[in-house]
Every structure is written in structure tokens, then in C-alpha cells.
Amino acid sequence: MHQPVHAAHHEAAHAEHHELGFIQKYIFSVDHKVIGVQYTVTALLFLFFGFCLMMLMRWQLAYPGEPLPVIGNWLGEGMPGGVMLPEFYNSLGAMHGTIMVFLGVVPLAVGGFGNYLVPLQVGAPDMAFPKLNAASYWVYFVGGVIMLASFFVPGGAANSGWTSYPPLSVVATAGQTWWLIGMVALITSSLLGSINIIVTIVQLRAKGLSFFRLPFLVWAQFVTSFLLLLAFPPLEAAGILQLMDRVAGTSFFMPTGLVVSGNALPVAGGGSPLLWQHLFWFLAHPEVYVLILPAIGIVTEVIVNNTRKPLYGYKTIVYAVLFLGFMSFIVWAHHMFMTGMGVTMSNFFQVTTMIISIPSVVVLTVLILTLWGASIRFTLPMHFALAFLPMFAIGGLTGLPLGLTASDIYLHDTYYVIGHFHYVVAPGTLFALFAGIYYWYPKVTGKQMSRFWGKTHFWLSFLAINGVFFPMLIQGIAGLNRRLYDPTFYAHGAAIQDLNVIISISAWCLGAAQLIFILNFFLSLKWGKKVGDNPWEATTLEWATPTPPPHGNFLTEPVVYRGPYEYSVPGEEKDFLPQHVAPAKA
Amino acid sequence: MELKYGYGLVPDLSAHGAGIDHLIKVLHVFMVVLFVGWGVFLLYCLIKYRRRPGHKASYESNKSKLPKYAEIAVVGFEVFLLVGLSFPVWSKYKRDFPADKDALVVRVIGQQFVWNIHYPGEDGKFGRTDPKLASGSNPLGIDDKDPASWDDVVSVNQFHIPVNKPIISHISAMDVIHSFGVPVLRLKQDATPGMEVPIWFQAVKTGVFDIVCSQLCGVGHSLMKGVVTVESAEDYQKWFAEQPKQFKPKAAEKAPAPAAEKKQEG
Numbered sequence: 001m002h003q004p005v006h007a008a009h010h011e012a013a014h015a016e017h018h019e020l021g022f023i024q025k026y027i028f029s030v031d032h033k034v035i036g037v038q039y040t041v042t043a044l045l046f047l048f049f050g051f052c053l054m055m056l057m058r059w060q061l062a063y064p065g066e067p068l069p070v071i072g073n074w075l076g077e078g079m080p081g082g083v084m085l086p087e088f089y090n091s092l093g094a095m096h097g098t099i100m101v102f103l104g105v106v107p108l109a110v111g112g113f114g115n116y117l118v119p120l121q122v123g124a125p126d127m128a129f130p131k132l133n134a135a136s137y138w139v140y141f142v143g144g145v146i147m148l149a150s151f152f153v154p155g156g157a158a159n160s161g162w163t164s165y166p167p168l169s170v171v172a173t174a175g176q177t178w179w180l181i182g183m184v185a186l187i188t189s190s191l192l193g194s195i196n197i198i199v200t201i202v203q204l205r206a207k208g209l210s211f212f213r214l215p216f217l218v219w220a221q222f223v224t225s226f227l228l229l230l231a232f233p234p235l236e237a238a239g240i241l242q243l244m245d246r247v248a249g250t251s252f253f254m255p256t257g258l259v260v261s262g263n264a265l266p267v268a269g270g271g272s273p274l275l276w277q278h279l280f281w282f283l284a285h286p287e288v289y290v291l292i293l294p295a296i297g298i299v300t301e302v303i304v305n306n307t308r309k310p311l312y313g314y315k316t317i318v319y320a321v322l323f324l325g326f327m328s329f330i331v332w333a334h335h336m337f338m339t340g341m342g343v344t345m346s347n348f349f350q351v352t353t354m355i356i357s358i359p360s361v362v363v364l365t366v367l368i369l370t371l372w373g374a375s376i377r378f379t380l381p382m383h384f385a386l387a388f389l390p391m392f393a394i395g396g397l398t399g400l401p402l403g404l405t406a407s408d409i410y411l412h413d414t415y416y417v418i419g420h421f422h423y424v425v426a427p428g429t430l431f432a433l434f435a436g437i438y439y440w441y442p443k444v445t446g447k448q449m450s451r452f453w454g455k456t457h458f459w460l461s462f463l464a465i466n467g468v469f470f471p472m473l474i475q476g477i478a479g480l481n482r483r484l485y486d487p488t489f490y491a492h493g494a495a496i497q498d499l500n501v502i503i504s505i506s507a508w509c510l511g512a513a514q515l516i517f518i519l520n521f522f523l524s525l526k527w528g529k530k531v532g533d534n535p536w537e538a539t540t541l542e543w544a545t546p547t548p549p550p551h552g553n554f555l556t557e558p559v560v561y562r563g564p565y566e567y568s569v570p571g572e573e574k575d576f577l578p579q580h581v582a583p584a585k586a
Numbered sequence: 587m588e589l590k591y592g593y594g595l596v597p598d599l600s601a602h603g604a605g606i607d608h609l610i611k612v613l614h615v616f617m618v619v620l621f622v623g624w625g626v627f628l629l630y631c632l633i634k635y636r637r638r639p640g641h642k643a644s645y646e647s648n649k650s651k652l653p654k655y656a657e658i659a660v661v662g663f664e665v666f667l668l669v670g671l672s673f674p675v676w677s678k679y680k681r682d683f684p685a686d687k688d689a690l691v692v693r694v695i696g697q698q699f700v701w702n703i704h705y706p707g708e709d710g711k712f713g714r715t716d717p718k719l720a721s722g723s724n725p726l727g728i729d730d731k732d733p734a735s736w737d738d739v740v741s742v743n744q745f746h747i748p749v750n751k752p753i754i755s756h757i758s759a760m761d762v763i764h765s766f767g768v769p770v771l772r773l774k775q776d777a778t779p780g781m782e783v784p785i786w787f788q789a790v791k792t793g794v795f796d797i798v799c800s801q802l803c804g805v806g807h808s809l810m811k812g813v814v815t816v817e818s819a820e821d822y823q824k825w826f827a828e829q830p831k832q833f834k835p836k837a838a839e840k841a842p843a844p845a846a847e848k849k850q851e852g
Contacts (some may be wrong), residue, residue: 255781258760258761259720259725260760262722309645339776350668368624374643401613406609410769413801492769567643
């Protein structure tokens with residue numbers, strides 16, 4: 001609609017930001033969009049790698065003790081003759097969790113989407129601190145390299161679970177030291193990133209863009225960044241304390257009188273293994289919301305855009321996530337009900353856990369009521385966003401029996417837990433992230449991803465991922481413990497071993513389905529259909545930029561006149577009214 | 587008695603387990619009702635409000651009060667779950683301990699990768715322990731100079747208990763964190779070094795079933811299986827009498843004191 005203006009401003013933009021060399025432009029860039037893309041691509045690679053670790057474990061779980069054909073012979077020490085060793089299995093488990101959470105989902109959701117979209121959606125030319133932003137990516141990158149390198153140290157990568165409970169983690173092989181150093185890097189990166197997002201949202205909003213006119217995604221990123229900023233430092237401190245326990249002979253987490261393999265352990269003692277658990281979960285519970293809030297933000301944007309009507313209860317959902325963010329700091333000990341917690345404490349944490357379910361229900365209600373009276377376009381991103389709703393619902397509901405101590409006695413540490421949190425994070429968050437990728441890909445690249453292959457990817461993934469995680473809930477009900485190298489060792493596990501075969505086959509199918517996505521992602525760069533500036537006919541500011549947005553983003557400083565979701569406004573000619581379009585003079 | 591395993595909850599032989607199973611069942615009915623009701627509404631919206639020629643989205647939002655009432659109902663039901671179903675079971679499990687004299691009191695100590703069951707014997711007193719005395723044959727470091735230890739029995743992975751008698755187990759570990767999980771008895775308690783946490787339970791039927799280590803404890807975690815044998819009081823007495831009293835001094839009948847040094851070599 002303002003094409004002529006574009007051309008003129010293109011020139012101006014070029015003059016202002018003189019052409020940079022390849023390295024400065026694409027490698028050590030300080031442009032939030034390039035950094036966002038760097039985060040996205042790196043995190044996607046880590047997600048796929050972390051998933052591959054799991055696909056290996058699934059062989060052992062489906063066919064315990066049998067040699068893995070072909071691939072098994074390539075993996076050297078961990079799988080002599082193709083048969084997986086328990087220590088290798090434990091490494092794979094610990095690193096799968098670590099990589100998916102800290103190197104995959106968080107960097108993609110916050111580093112990728114947050115970096116790319118927040119400045120665009122608030123109408124800013126860049127992040128508040130561009131160099132800090134680049135530093136955050138590179139510290140993350142270093143953390144990732146350390147984690148990968150740890151696979152090659154003697155004894156292999158960390159093998160004490162992603163939770164790294166001492167004393168086991170303190171007496172574990174060298175991989176754990178690398179894990180701790182890697183974690184310190186990753187946490188540092190997240191802290192740098194989160195402070196940047198907060199300052200950008202507070203300081204760099206465009207003229208007219210009040211807090212209650214922010215797109216909901218920005219709110220979600222805002223709350224997420226506060227969670228990262230407040231919850232990560234305790235874990236960073238704890239990580240350094242554990243590192244000291246390992247390398248400097250301290251006993252922060254080591255109690256007196258430890259006897260390992262028949263020998264008294266030469267440590268001072270006096271520490272507490274439970275202290276680590278408190279520090280760890282004080283981060284790791286808010287972390288769950290760090291994983292889910294950006295996903296809710298993305299899903300909200302996609303759903304509202306494709307319903308062509310305003311969000312039902314904008315303020316309700318904003319207050320719900322603010323409350324969610326606050327509550328997430330006082331539920332952590334529900335991960336520790338079986339440590340020997342007294343009745344008063346556990347009752348407190350049961351109550352807070354039930355309370356935190358309420359804003360989650362509110363969020364789902366708001367999204368589903370937005371569909372009421374809509375004109376729903378079943379676009380490719382909308383498929384993933386809609387699938388998110390029931391998947392997140394299953395994830396949330398299955399949290400109930402784990403949040404109540406009585407039922408948790410039986411279900412704690414079983415596959416029910418694995419099924420529960422994967423429903424939240426995998427078909428939940430990851431589907432939301434896929435929705436986001438399909439939705440903003442045209443803005444980032446100027447090309448549309450293939451609809452046909454996207455839908456194929458969706459349906460195969462949707463079926464396979466439920467084939468992976470739903471049977472886990474059944475396994476959990478049947479009492480099967482998690483983290484077992486050989487699930488058939490117990491009679492009650494052997495009785496339901498068929499489920500493990502079903503899960504593994506589903507997991508491998510899920511892996512194959514992702515190849516479609518990978519090909520679509522890269523081939524669309526070249527072969528994808530060209531799109532204009534606002535292909536989804538959306539209202540928020542990122543669509544007011546040229547496609548792809550140049551360095552500096554906006555051609556003219558945007559001014560915001562209205563809320564983020566003015567769709568199907570009565571009396572308007574089009575069914576969308578962008579935030580930056582000046583109202584017609586009355 | 588042979589126990590049957592399959593899909594669904596494992597059999598429950600405990601006195602307190604009924605409340606747990608009841609809660610799990612109520613929760614799942616609640617979850618299915620919510621999910622199906624909600625899912626039907628979602629599908630209805632997707633079909634009714636799909637984009638098609640002549641259909642326009644409405645700017646106005648749904649004004650119905652129904653969602654608010656539904657949410658209040660959900661909150662109300664959660665309060666009921668907490669107060670009505672979870673709190674009572676949990677506080678009975680954690681608080682209403684029988685008196686020591688009415689129960690069999692044992693210590694359960696996790697060790698990579700076995701379960702040590704320490705019985706106090708007829709005197710009801712556990713022998714003193716000291717980690718410095720730990721050795722291959724005496725992993726718990728029980729001090730055989732302490733006369734209280736002379737009738738103690740340490741059983742490895744074999745946990746025999748009499749049926750219908752309250753059992754108090756003091757759960758701990760000597761190296762890393764383990765978790766004393768017995769699905770059939772609806773028990774789970776982390777075994778953390780440096781802490782001793784008591785739990786109590788009562789088996790209502792005889793049977794043989796597994797102790798499952800329920801906290802990742804190292805390479806042998808998945809093989810850390812113990813066996814619980816619930817038997818009649820007579821069978822239990824018979825089994826206990828057959829167990830070696832390894833801390834009893836060899837010449838205890840005649841001269842109890844001097845024989846103590848022997849055990850220290852390991």
C-alpha cells in the first residue's frame with residue numbers, strides 16, 4: 001500500500017547502514033534479526049541432535065541388549081558390538097534432557113523468536129543492547145560446543161541425569177565437569193539475553209504502543225525473560241558450587257559419612273544433597289514456564305490472525321501469564337514430594353500447584369473462545385497452533401496426579417512423569433515453535449514454505465508424537481520406572497514391553513517426518529513462492545516492515561494507533577486494521 | 587501368591603494403598619470428562635466457524651458466562667481433590683505412625699546397587715554403626731563391640747516381613763541417592779545419604795514382589811532390584827531364625843567381651 005515510499009526509503013536505509021562484509025553481516029552480526037536466525041538454526045540443529053540421542057535410546061528400550069544393526073557399530077566404546085552399555089545409556093539420557101531444554105527449546109523460543117520478533121513487534125530498530133545480544137549468542141554457542149565435546153572425554157558425557165543430583169553427580173566421570181562448565185556458559189547467555197529483551201520492551205516501544213497494546217507474544221517474552229533473570233542465577237550459583245565439590249574438594253552437597261564401593265569417601269562432609277535439589281528446582285520449575293510461555297505467545301498470534309477476530313479477553317490472558325510467572329516461583333518443591341518432606345510443607349506446595357493450574361486453564365479458555373464466532377483459515381501454521389491446544393491440555397491435566405502427593409507416591413519417577421512433561425514440551429511447545437517457523441518464515445526469507453509438505457509434516461508428526469507419548473502414560477499407570485536401562489528386568493515392566501516397541505517405532509517415524517521439515521526449510525529458500533510484506537494480512541508491527549526487513553527494520557518510525565488484534569472491525573473495508581495505519585480523519 | 591501384572595495399576599497389597607488408587611481413578615475420570623467435553627467444544631468451533639463463502643468473523647466476543655462457571659467448577663473440584671482425597675491419605679501415610687513396640691522396626695539402606703535391610707533382632711535395638719568400619723562383609727559399618735548388634739541381622743535384597751503387622755522402615759543410603767519404591771505396597775521414599783526418613787506401612791496379603799530403585803543411582807540403577815516377601819508371622823519367625831547373626835562374637839556364650847577385634851580387617 002505504500003510501495004513508492006518503500007523504494008525511496010530503501011535507498012536511505014542503504015546509505016545509513018553501509019554494506020558490511022560477509023563476516024560482519026552474517027557471522028559476528030549485531031543485528032537482532034541475524035542473531036535471531038543464528039539462534040534459530042543452531043537451536044534446530046541441537047534439537048535434531050538431541051532427538052537422535054533419544055532415537056538411539058529407544059533401540060535399547062524396545063530391544064534390550066540386542067545389537068543395533070549398522071549404526072551400532074559406528075558408535076565405538078559406548079556400544080561394543082552394537083550393544084549399548086548402561087553407562088552410555090545414562091549419558092544419552094542426561095544429554096538428551098540437557099540438550100533439548102537448554103540448547104534446543106529455550107534458545108529457539110527466547111533466543112530465536114524473542115530476538116527476531118520482539119524489536120519488530122515493539123517497533124524498534126534493534127535490541128536495546130545489540131552487542132550484548134551478539135555476546136549472548138556466542139556464549140550460548142561456546143556452551144553448546146562444550147556440551148558436544150563432553151561426549152569425547154574419558155567416561156563419556158555427563159551421566160547423572162539432566163537433574164545432576166549429587167552425590168552421584170559429584171562422584172561421576174569427567175563428563176560431569178564439562179556439563180557444569182557448559183551450563184554456566186548457557187545460563188550466562190540466557191541472562192544476557194533476558195535482560196536485553198526486558199529493556200527493549202520497556203524502553204524501545206514505538207510511539208503510541210502502550211503496554212496494553214503490545215502483541216501478546218511480547219508479553220509472553222517479557223514474563224519469560226523475568227523468569228530467566230530471576231530463576232537462573234540460583235542454578236548458576238549451584239552449578240559453580242557443584243563444580244567446586246568436584247574439582248576443589250568442597251562439600252556443599254556432600255554429607256558426612258559417605259561410603260562408596262565399600263570405602264569411606266575422603267570428603268569433609270557436612271553438606272546437603274537436598275540443597276542442590278532445592279536450588280535446581282527453584283530454576284527448573286520456572287524453566288517449565290520459560291519453555292511454555294513463548295509457545296503460548298506464538299500460538300496466540302497465529303490463532304488470532306487465522307480466526308480474523310480480536311483475541312477473547314486480552315487483559316485476562318495478560319494477567320493470567322503475569323500470575324503464572326509469579327506462581328511459578330513457589331511450586332518448585334512439588335518435584336521433591338518423595339524426598340521425605342513433612343506434611344505442612346507438602347500441603348503448601350500441593351496448594352500452590354493446584355493454584356497454578358488455574359491461569360493455565362484461563363489461557364486455554366481464552367484461546368478456544370477466540371474461535372467462537374470466528375472465520376477460521378486453516379493455514380499451515382494454524383494446523384500446528386490448533387494442535388497445540390489439546391496437546392497442552394493433556395500435558396496440563398496429567399500434571400494433576402503428579403501435583404497431589406497421594407497419587408504421586410505411586411506415579412513419581414514412572415513413565416507417567418515422562419509422558420506428562422513431554423506432552424507439555426514436545427507436542428506442546430515444539431508444535432507451537434513449528435507454527436511460529438511456518439508463520440514468520442515468509443517475513444524472514446521473503447518465501448513461503450511448501451504448504452503440501454508442511455501439511456504432510458504436520459499430520460505425520462501429530463500421529464507419531466502421540467504414538468510416542470500416550471503409551472508412556474499407560475506405562476506409568478502400570479508402574480514402570482523411568483531411567484531404566486532394561487525395562488524388562490522387572491516383572492511388571494516385562495508384562496507391558498509391547499508398548500516400548502510401539503513407542504520406539506513411533507519415535508523413529510517421528511524422526512523420519514522431521515526430514516520432510518528440514519528439506520522444506522532449506523529448499524523453500526530457493527524454490528518457495530515469493531510473498532509480499534504482509535502475506536497473512538496481519539495487524540502487528542512486524543508486518544509493517546519490508547520483507548525481509550533491512551538492517552534498522554522500519555523505513556519510517558512506526559506510530560501505533562490501536563491495539564494489536566483489530567480484525568473484522570465493523571465498518572472497515574478489509575477484515576484487518578494494522579496497528580500502524582493512521583485512522584481516517586473523521 | 588503369584589501376582590498378575592499388565593496394563594493398569596499393579597496389584598495393591600498395602601493397607602493404605604486403596605486411598606491412593608481411588609485418587610488416581612477419580613483424577614483420571616475427571617481428566618477424561620474435562621478433555622472430552624473441551625475437545626468436543628473445540629471440534630464444534632472448528633467446524634461451525636470454518637472460513638467459507640458468505641461467512642464473516644464477528645468483532646464481538648462471546649458474552650456467555652458459561653466459561654466463568656466452568657472454571658469455578660474446576661477450581662471447586664480441585665479443592666475437593668486436595669482436601670477430600672489427597673490430604674487425608676498423605677497425612678495418614680506421613681504422620682499416623684504406630685508405636686515402635688506395636689511394629690516391626692527396620693532400617694533400609696540403599697547402596698550401589700543393592701538394598702540392605704537391617705533388622706534389630708529380639709532386643710529391638712540396632713547396633714551402633716560407623717562408616718569407618720564399613721567393609722565388603724559389613725557394608726553398613728555395624729560395630730560388633732556394641733552388644734546391641736549381636737542379634738542384628740543384615741539381609742541383602744531380601745526384605746521379609748510378617749503380614750498384617752505395621753512395619754516402620756527408616757530409609758537412608760550410604761553413597762548416592764536411591765529411592766525405595768515398592769509399587770505393590772504403594773511406597774516410595776527417596777533414600778538420601780546423610781538423612782534417615784521413616785515410613786510406615788502394612789501388608790494385608792502375603793506375596794513376593796519387587797523393590798524398585800526409583801532414583802537414578804549410577805550404572806547399575808536398572809538392576810537394583812530387591813525382593814519383598816510378605817509371609818505369615820510363623821514363616822517370618824522361621825526365616826529370621828535361619829539368618830546368620832554375623833555380629834555375634836564367636837565365643838560370646840562364654841566370654842562376650844574380648845572377641846571384638848576380629849572383624850576389623852576389611
